[in-house]
Amino acid sequence: MSRHQKRVTLEEVARVAGVSRATVSRVVNGVTSVDENIRQTVERAISTTGYLPNLAARALVTRRADAIALVLPSENRIVGDPFFTRIVRGVSTVLRPLGVHLVLMMTGADTGEQVIADLRQGRLDGVILVHTYQADPLPGLLVRNRQPVVLSARPAEPIPITYVDVNQTAGGALAAEHLVARGCRRVATITGSLDRPPGQDRLAGFRDAMAESGQPGVVSVEGDFTRESGAAAMERLITEHPDVDGVFIASDLMAEGALPVLRRHGRAVPDDIAVVGFDDSSAALSCDPPLTTVRQPVEDMAAEMARQLLRQVEQVDTPVRSVIFEPSLVVRQSA
Amino acid sequence: MSRHQKRVTLEEVARVAGVSRATVSRVVNGVTSVDENIRQTVERAISTTGYLPNLAARALVTRRADAIALVLPSENRIVGDPFFTRIVRGVSTVLRPLGVHLVLMMTGADTGEQVIADLRQGRLDGVILVHTYQADPLPGLLVRNRQPVVLSARPAEPIPITYVDVNQTAGGALAAEHLVARGCRRVATITGSLDRPPGQDRLAGFRDAMAESGQPGVVSVEGDFTRESGAAAMERLITEHPDVDGVFIASDLMAEGALPVLRRHGRAVPDDIAVVGFDDSSAALSCDPPLTTVRQPVEDMAAEMARQLLRQVEQVDTPVRSVIFEPSLVVRQSA
DNA sequence: CAGTTACGCGAGAGCGCTCTCACCCGTCAC
DNA sequence: GTGACGGGTGAGAGCGCTCTCGCGTAACTG
Structure with missing residues (x-):
């Protein structure tokens, strides 16, 4: 040994x-x-x-590395977002029993070439791309080279690529229905980045469901999914619309930033303003009061990404596929 | 391609x-x-x-995998702790330029065998163990087998193993000095688990520094680093010693649990009671008010772990070494 | 009982790389 | 002019595994 x-x-x-x-x-x-x-x-x-x-010897002849990469955005926004820990955990549950290694990469200047090189050099069998930014050329590049790849959300550009997502629209609707059922009459929303599908879809789902409930044209303030942007957006919202009694915040992290702002303005949650978040991250639990939120089955989704990727590795030219998971509402004390 | x-x-x-x-x-x-x-x-x-x-072919003859594992505890307390992200980032800065892969593993039932097998099978060159639990046999096992390994903190058992740590004692002292400088006269502390080195050392550093400032025998209540234990400890502290005006809480997570308790008891932070945490995790930011806390240079420490590990990989029987980093105080609003 | 089939095993040829070692040739000393 | 020397190159032997292919044996058929 x-x-x-x-x-x-x-x-x-x-x-x-x-x-x-x-x-x-x-x-x-x-x-x-x-x-x-x-x-x-x-x-x-x-x-x-x-x-x-000896796995190197085996890899040499089988041309399998038995390793896949998980590419995470290195932006600051992810620091503190337990989302990624849950992704890792979900992916691991599938990979671990198969002895497939999970190689972690944070996006950087040369991540693209790095990944392509690793793929060609036989060190990597495939790639899971999490939260790629809008103009990232990597997904397209990988698809064109017919390399195994899975995205964590609907791609911004409509390229033929396999992805796993949550039904964002339904999530937004879930939040809307809950606020309406609670009796909120002047409802607003703090959105995520509107240049990204999740931001767009959560807003659309929320807005449409509100309209169906007889409250068209809800007020919305744009955030960018960070805690700070949540605080800033809430500050603006409460100043410009002091009479809101319910708000849907498109991520728990933003909600975490927003709650102290409400407190500072003397608003009690949920009595004066009901708050619904999105993600059911651990941030939801550390909020005071604990956050009512829309839950994505992140672990399950991550596991599915791993499975989809392995299918592609197993067999070239597996047809492109998208798997959509349904969100659910977790009711706690904030709404 | x-x-x-x-x-x-x-x-x-x-x-x-x-x-x-x-x-x-x-x-x-x-x-x-x-x-x-x-x-x-x-x-x-x-x-x-x-x-x-082709790196598999090269690995076969050089007997190098050019991959190391980062083993993280899968406990809930790490979920949502940016500590993890910071570790990954720090390690990556060293590994990336060298083309060494970072393989992520969450501890599970069979992590030990898994790691040992991977090492023997030539898929891994070494291991970084983060926050091993008290009785974890893995560090000892790896050392005995002369496998390259680095720990993220001083081992509980005195085994000859390379580790990187923060000067916990100095961290406790930093908190003490800040509370004293603020004018606190009746200071207490909520400790971490006292069966673990960090818990012990932070308390010792804090207590000694307080004594030097003329306040020997500070009150201490033991927690276990979890949010819930922080809340419970604070409840006890505030009941038994209603006159405390400053408290050092040995982790941000415990502080996060403790703050709502103070609010419920009608104590304003920092005016009635000043609070200093430890870690500078994202929990510190999500606290209301944002937490003054002791910061560890996690990225630097992680990079150092990677360097120490690579040294061992490079050359067998590298002498065991420990590298200690100095903490710093991040002043926010809670103290 | 001969001829066919099926099945399980071993021989051997790679996979693509590194690295030792022998060789070649130009340079220098004597 | 001969021998020693040394820098630079090529031949070839692995590294440890998988997988094809062919052969031997046993079972089955007519």
């Missing part, structure tokens, strides 16, 4: 078991056409020698 | 350049003893063919 101990190879195991290298390889890889007695002999030899296959 | 394009090998480049495989290999690996003219010919051949070395 030490680094210096002579390494056990297939050859060695074969010698101990008195069979050929090929047969040991079959046993190791679970090929069924091996005689039961021989299989047992080999397995005994494997455990007495403490054999473990 | 496509997955199906015939791959360019050293052989191919050698043919194009009219030299041997060995010479191309020399050029690729920057061996200096190559004639300048030949080097240029080869480099031209490399770029016209679009050659990229």
Whole structure:
């Protein structure tokens, strides 16, 4: 087990078991056409020698790295967003049992070339791209090169690419319905970045559902998903529209920034203003009061991304597919 | 570049350049003893063919995976803690330029075997262990097997292992000095788990510094680093010692739990009671008011961990070493 | 009982790279 | 002019694995 101990190879195991290298390889890889007695002999030899296959050698011939990359935006906004931890956890549940490594990359100047090079050099089998920015050329590049890739949300440009998303529109509607059911009459919303699909769709879903409930043209203030932008947007909202009694904030993180602003303005939550967030991140729990929020099944979605990616790795030219998960409302004390 | 394009090998480049495989290999690996003219010919051949070395093949002979693992606790307390993101970022800054992959693992039932297997199978060159739990056998196991490993904090058991830590004692002292300078006269502390080095050291540093400032025997209540324990400890503290005017809470997360308790008891922060946290996690920012806290230079520490690990990979039996970073005080509104 | 089939195993050829070692040739000393 | 020397190159032997292909044996058919 030490680094210096002579390494056990297939050859060695074969010698101990008195069979050929090929047969040991079959046993190791679970090929069924091996005689039961021989299989047992080999397995005994494997455990007495403490054999473990050298994966570099295997990778050389199978052309599989058994590793995929998870590319995360390195922007500050993600610092403190548990979203990414949940992604990692979800992806891991699928990868771990298969022995596939999860290689983490934060986007930087050269992430694109880096990823492409790794793919070509056989160090990576595929890529999961999380929250790519609007003009990121990487998704298109990967698709064009027919490399296995999955996106964490609907791409901004309509390119043929597999992605997993939550039904953002339905999420917005969920928030609207809850606020209406609570009896809020002057409802507003703090949106996410409107240059991105999630920001757009949450707003659209919310606005349409409000309109259907007889409150068309709700007030909206744009944020950018960060805590600070949530605070700033709320400041503006409460100043310009002091009479709002319910607000849908397109991310928990922004809500976390917004709540102290309400308190400072002497507004009680939920009695004066009801607040509904989005994400059900841990931020929702650390809010005071705990946040009623729209939950995305992030772990499940991440696991699905991993599965979709592995399908592509397994078989080239797997048809493009999109999987949409349904959000749900988690009712706590803020609304 | 496509997955199906015939791959360019050293052989191919050698043919194009009219030299041997060995010479191309020399050029690729920057061996200096190559004639300048030949080097240029080869480099031209490399770029016209679009050659990229197959890293699996290289790994097979060099016995280097060019990948290291970052093992993170999967406990909930890390979810939402930007600490994690900062670690990744710091480690990446060192790894990225060297082309070393960062493989992420969340601790689970079989993490230990997994890591050891990966190390033995040549998929991993070394491991960075972040926040191992008290009785984790993994550090000892790795050390015994002389595998490259670095810990993110002083190990609970005194085993010969390289680690990077912050000067916890100095951090506690920093908090004490700030409270004293603010004019607090009846100071207390909510500690972390006292069975762990950070909990012990922060308390010791705080207590000693208070004593030096003329306030020996400060009141302390033990927590366990969780938000809930922070709330419970504060409840006890405020009940048993209603006259405290300053408190050092050994983690931001506990402080986050404690602040609403103070509010409920009608205490204004910082006017009635000044509060200093520890970590400068995002929790510190989401507190109301934002938390004055002791900051660890996490990115720098993470980068140092990566460097220490690579040293060990580079050269077996590198002497064990510990690197201690100095904390700093981030003053916000709570104290 | 001969001829066919099926099945399980072993031999061996790579996968693409690194690295040792021998060789060649130009330079220098004697 | 011969021998020693040394820098620079190429041949070739692996690294440890997978996988095709062919052969031997056992089972089955007519």
